[in-house]
Amino acid sequence: MSRKRSSENMTNTLLLVSIFSSTSTEPCNLSLLLLLIVALMAFSTVVASPQSLESNQKFTQCIRLAEILSGEGINVSQQVELLNRAIVYLEANQTEAALPLLDEAYQQLSEMYEKLPSVKLRENLERGAVILALAATPALFYYFFPRLYALVWLYNRRSYRVRQNKKARK
Numbered sequence: 729m730s731r732k733r734s735s736e737n738m739t740n741t742l743l744l745v746s747i748f749s750s751t752s753t754e755p756c757n758l759s760l761l762l763l764l765i766v767a768l769m770a771f772s773t774v775v776a777s778p779q780s781l782e783s784n785q786k787f788t789q790c791i792r793l794a795e796i797l798s799g800e801g802i803n804v805s806q807q808v809e810l811l812n813r814a815i816v817y818l819e820a821n822q823t824e825a826a827l828p829l830l831d832e833a834y835q836q837l838s839e840m841y842e843k844l845p846s847v848k849l850r851e852n853l854e855r856g857a858v859i860l861a862l863a864a865t866p867a868l869f870y871y872f873f874p875r876l877y878a879l880v881w882l883y884n885r886r887s888y889r890v891r892q893n894k895k896a897r898k
Contacts, residue, residue, distance in 0.1 A: 786830045793837040807833045
């Protein structure tokens with residue numbers, strides 16, 4: 729909330745207090761209670777500091793990078809765990825403890841993002857090699873199996889002697 733809005737709210741509350749305080753005692757207590765609530769709200773607002781803005785920007789960048797990398801099939805579970813711990817610290821309003829975790833996660837995620845093209849190329853080459861091996865298996869089986877079968881058969885039958893059949897010659 730900006731300072732201008734907060735001063736307008738305070739002015740409106742003061743006007744209500746002055747109106748209610750002039751009529752009776754009960755509205756005066758009510759107006760004091762309202763004034764106390766508005767004052768507490770004014771002091772309880774979160775002040776935006778450069779550190780919190782920096783942590784919010786770094787956090788959103790980390791989330792964006794993690795989403796892109798996980799969409800490409802890269803394992804980012806360790807970085808997500810770092811971000812979860814950073815969220816716990818940010819919720820507890822301990823930005824000093826959360827910033828090193830955010831920096832570490834951002835550094836790891838940005839390195840992984842830079843290596844993404846080479847990782848994708850390697851994965852595509854591996855997939856292509858597997859597809860080629862599976863496609864070539866029937867042709868290789870057709871070519872090599874009869875030769876291999878003949879070699880095994882001859883190797884197992886090498887001690888056999890061929891004899892001439894006397895009945896067949898007649």
